[in-house]
Amino acid sequence: MPLSRRQLLQSAAAAGLAPLLPRRLVAETAIGPGRLITVSDGNLVLPGDFIFAGMPEAELSGILAARGIDRQRLTPECNVTLWQEGERTVLFDVGAGPDFMQSAGALQENLAAAGITPEEVTEVVFTHAHPDHIWGLLDEFDEPVFPGARYLMGRAEWDYWWDPATATSIGAERQLFALGARRRMEAIEDRIERFEDGAEILPGLSAVLLPGHTPGHMGFELRHGAEAAMIVGDAIGNDHVAFARPGWAANSDQEPELAARTRVALMDRLALEQMPVIGFHLSQGGMGHVERVADGYRFVPL
Numbered sequence: 001m002p003l004s005r006r007q008l009l010q011s012a013a014a015a016g017l018a019p020l021l022p023r024r025l026v027a028e029t030a031i032g033p034g035r036l037i038t039v040s041d042g043n044l045v046l047p048g049d050f051i052f053a054g055m056p057e058a059e060l061s062g063i064l065a066a067r068g069i070d071r072q073r074l075t076p077e078c079n080v081t082l083w084q085e086g087e088r089t090v091l092f093d094v095g096a097g098p099d100f101m102q103s104a105g106a107l108q109e110n111l112a113a114a115g116i117t118p119e120e121v122t123e124v125v126f127t128h129a130h131p132d133h134i135w136g137l138l139d140e141f142d143e144p145v146f147p148g149a150r151y152l153m154g155r156a157e158w159d160y161w162w163d164p165a166t167a168t169s170i171g172a173e174r175q176l177f178a179l180g181a182r183r184r185m186e187a188i189e190d191r192i193e194r195f196e197d198g199a200e201i202l203p204g205l206s207a208v209l210l211p212g213h214t215p216g217h218m219g220f221e222l223r224h225g226a227e228a229a230m231i232v233g234d235a236i237g238n239d240h241v242a243f244a245r246p247g248w249a250a251n252s253d254q255e256p257e258l259a260a261r262t263r264v265a266l267m268d269r270l271a272l273e274q275m276p277v278i279g280f281h282l283s284q285g286g287m288g289h290v291e292r293v294a295d296g297y298r299f300v301p302l
Ligand SMILES: [Zn+2]
Pocket: 130, 132, 133, 234, 280, 281
């Protein structure tokens, strides 16, 4: 069942004003001379069907029960990744900003709490253009939050959301996602830098196309010699069913079958290489490892 923005907002409103998670810097690791941290943007409040609609209910309920997940009401963390190395401070996505959900949009205050000013951010790199990832580009006065940053987005993702036809082809339940993305993208149109799959967009940072959640969704592999980590955005969108059954189609993905194939291949690689994973909506700050178990995978937080 597709969910309207109205239903999503009602669900958020029902959660009330109280933040559900401590709002702070949440996880940290080192890759070579650089450090990777995640900073909380708050959390989303979603009806379970946003992800689970269409999944086999009997098996699903066992997976969720084992992890203490409420089938009806999800409160996923939103963790923005920040990479600092030398003079460079790179943000991966910018959070939801003031207009999406009351429970999200806390990135600015949490960056400040971590001692990082918006002016320090040298690059903003987008995984994809969904509201919880790009709406935080502008503040409540429609001014860019990160005034000195370069902006980088995968070419296919930019082209998809820039196309005016997307707002009509995307489906009623995501139409406002399209209009909202386009409005933010117009604010950076004259300085966006687009890149392709496989490009080394910054020294040590390579783009990895992970399509399906959105048509041009990108992940990023940060590598320094043998040390590496993979920023997966929403290609792995949760740490319960996406790990337990990565091959299941999820309603939260725009192209569910393609997203499932992407997720299966990605899980396999991350488990095989034991590469740390950083996911926007994974729990406990979003950093961890992928561990293969008998009938799927398991998220092991750092
Ligand atoms: Zn997301």
